[in-house]
Amino acid sequence: MTTEELIAARRAEPWREALRKSKKNKERTDIVRVEMNELDAEYRSHTRLEEVNLGLTKEQAMLEAQRCLDCPNPTCMQGCPVSINIPTFIKNIERGEFLEAAKVLKETSALPAVCGRVCPQEKQCESKCMHLKMGKPAVAIGYLERFAADYERESGNISVPEVAEKNGMKIAVVGSGPAGLSFAGDMAKRGYDVTVFEALHEIGGVLKYGIPEFRLPNKIVDVEIEGLRKLGVKFLTNCIVGKTISYDDLHADGFKGIFAASGAGLPNFMNIPGENLVGVMSSNEYLTRVNLMDAANPESDTPVLQGKKVAVIGGGNTAMDSVRTARRLGAERAMIVYRRSEEEMPARLEEVKHAKEEGVEFLTLHNPIEYLGDERGRVRQMRLQKMELGEPDASGRRRPVPIEGTVETIDVDEVIVSVGVSPNPLIPRAFQGLEVSKKGTIVVNEGNMRSALPDVYAGGDIVRGGATVILAMGDGRKAAAAMDEALRK
Amino acid sequence: MNKIVSKEHFSANVVKLEVEAPLIARSRKAGHFVIVKVGEKGERIPLTIAGADTTKGTITLVIQAVGGSSKKICELNVGDSITDLVGPLGQATHIEKVGTVVCAGGGVGVAPLLPIVEAFHKAGNRVIVVLAARTKELVILEEQMRAHSDEVIVMTDDGSYGTKGLVTNGVESVINREKVDLCVTIGPAIMMKFVSALTKKYEVPTVASLNTIMVDGTGMCGACRITVGGKTKFVCVDGPEFDAHQVDFDEMLMRLGAYKDIEKK
DSSP states (O other), X not given: OOHHHHHHHHXXXXXXXXXXXXXXXXXXXXXXXXXXXXXXXXXXXXXXXXXXXXXXXXXXXXXXXXXXXXXXXXXXXXXXXXXXXXXXHHXXXXXXXXXXXXXXXXXXXXXXXXXXXXXXXXXXXXXXXXXXXXXXXXXXXXXXHHHHHHHHHHHSOOOOOOOOOOOOOEEEEEOOSHHHHHHHXXXXXXXXXXXXXXXXXXXXXXXXXXXXXXXXXXHHHHHXXXXXXXXXXXXXXXXXXXXXXXXXXXXXXXXXXXXXXOOOOEEOOOOOTTTTSBTEEEHHHHHIIIIISOXXXXXOSOOOOOOSEEEEEOOSHHHHHHHHHHHXXXXXXXXXXXSSOGGGOOSOHHXXXXXXXXXXXXXXXXXXXXXXXXXXXXXXXXXXXXXXXXXXOTTSSEEEEEEEEEEEEEEOSEXXXXXXXXXXXXXXXXXXXXXXXXXXXXXXXXXXXXXXXXXXXXXXXXXXXXXXXXXXXXXXXXXXXXXXXXXXX | OOBEEEEXXXXXXXXXXXXXXXXHHHHOOTTOEEEEEOXXXXXXXXXXXXXXXXXXXXXXXXXXXXXXXXXXXXXOOTTOBOSEEEEEESOXXXXXXXXXXEEEEEGGGHHHHHHHHHHHHHTTOEEEEEEEESSGGGOOSHHHHHHTSSEEEEEETTSSSSEESOHHHHHHHHHHHSOOOEEEEESOHHHHHHHHHHHHHTTOOEEEEOOOOXXXXXXXXXXXXXXXXXXXXXXXXHOSEEEGGGBOHHHHHHHHTTTGGGOOO
């Protein structure tokens, strides 16, 4: 059966037809889109670990599910990089079969509870929802996804997807972030013997070291990892492919295919004076200390600077994560410094909204040009150049240009630089024969994620340079399908 | 995993541990380091590898108890395991035959200097080792150094052993007496700064192995960044060895103190 036929067949199941007919489309579209329940902004800006979004209640979820029109041609699915059968899981929620809904998610997604929290649905599935064509807000697909995944986890009845008969073929995955986990899950389901190698001491990659607890609790990630273990995926921490073991070692150990998903390793800096002062750091360092090392916990041996006047440079999701973390660690003044205007900010709208509610100041159209320190080399001030928007640049966004003679000096005691990352050079350096772009990313065939080395596939930020969890997961799925096909030949 | 198979006290605060780590023992080269974490809530700290035994599958680490985390490691005993150990990290020392090499080590920096001394000697160089310590009891690995070099000069601050003076006095005495083609220095940052200043004056090319604050050790965080020749470099992936004459040691010293005020315990 083709994908289209499969979608149609499931849509034609009797329960679903009956459900569809139980309400007129007009009744469905008249329902107002649900709003996420959230922790109080003032309270949460001082609590380090509690999740901001509280999820939907059963009643809210079932009502929101009614909004979905169960379209014959579900365009939402085209917006999903891992091709979740969206109407099928939503209609299961509508009829109250929440565990069934979770099973549908797990058919194609290794991390539904994660995606339900951190995917930019407004740019993916929800951007293709029929409701938008009628001038109404999209169905809250992301909230519903989270609801189903959370319901299953909290119920204790966690299903394990069907696994094909073991074929005995060993597959290596380099990196345990979203791309690696998604790939590992798909290959394990196909019967492969999958081992994931992780450089850090914890599994999860950016889901653990990058995304803060208040947006994605570690215990949620751990449950999803446990699910992969149940599929038979093996994990090896503290092992760096290219350092601890080599490409040749993997071959000698009988690995037939390798998926490189080592992520975006190197933080970018701006190369401006004073950037190496004490108290100026990358968002990777700051978030790793707080998230992975739990440095704000007095029990942890790892220290972290807890500034009172903190500036975060950049306008992406990582910048929002950093500034909101700083606020929670006691910053009286937590500032976003961004060289363009709010409209061009790459961060999700929800993150910007949450940051503002939590008292974060936005210094848009400002660009740091220098940091000044005290006699002990600690950062004390930043000099900001005011900017205005000029002609569009290569990215299509209007280019920020300095306004002559307008430089401001602001007191700071901590600066977090969040202006993007570059690919980790470890894998490209260690695997002779890979094709590497000028930016340092691994070059792959976009159709199948295969690199210049026939047994090496790659995906996620090591290929994209810096993208989202869901795009990385989509790469993992695509690579798994292609590697499986190649190995079957 | 990572079980401690032997422990030796070099002095009250300096401990040598032999740790089971067969994969690292096999792949490490002179100059590489590892990241070590002790306990679930432990801190990740870098330690340069002081040696390895591939048949036993062990690596050697020499640690000085200076802060909370290094003390925790020093308190481990034979049979205990290091919670997390990852490596080998960094770029290996570039070893070639250059002629005469002076290797200047101070404090626990002497330990990671040993594999470098061995490698340069093996490559056919004339190797002169300058070992420096505050006092006699703190001089470590003298015998092993003698076994792999042409000469060992011991310097103590108080003159209790060898010649009274600093590591720089020892290095200068060699430079004054014969042609030196390369100097390699490992030790406290302040010591390397002065060795570098001295060899710069005599135009002797010098390599320093730097030990900075790190978190992941794989290039991800940038905590270890320093300025070399006016450019920012990451010690973990670009180093740990750099042309000492290009290193901004004052900035490095300042950055090493980043968490002095808030270091835990």
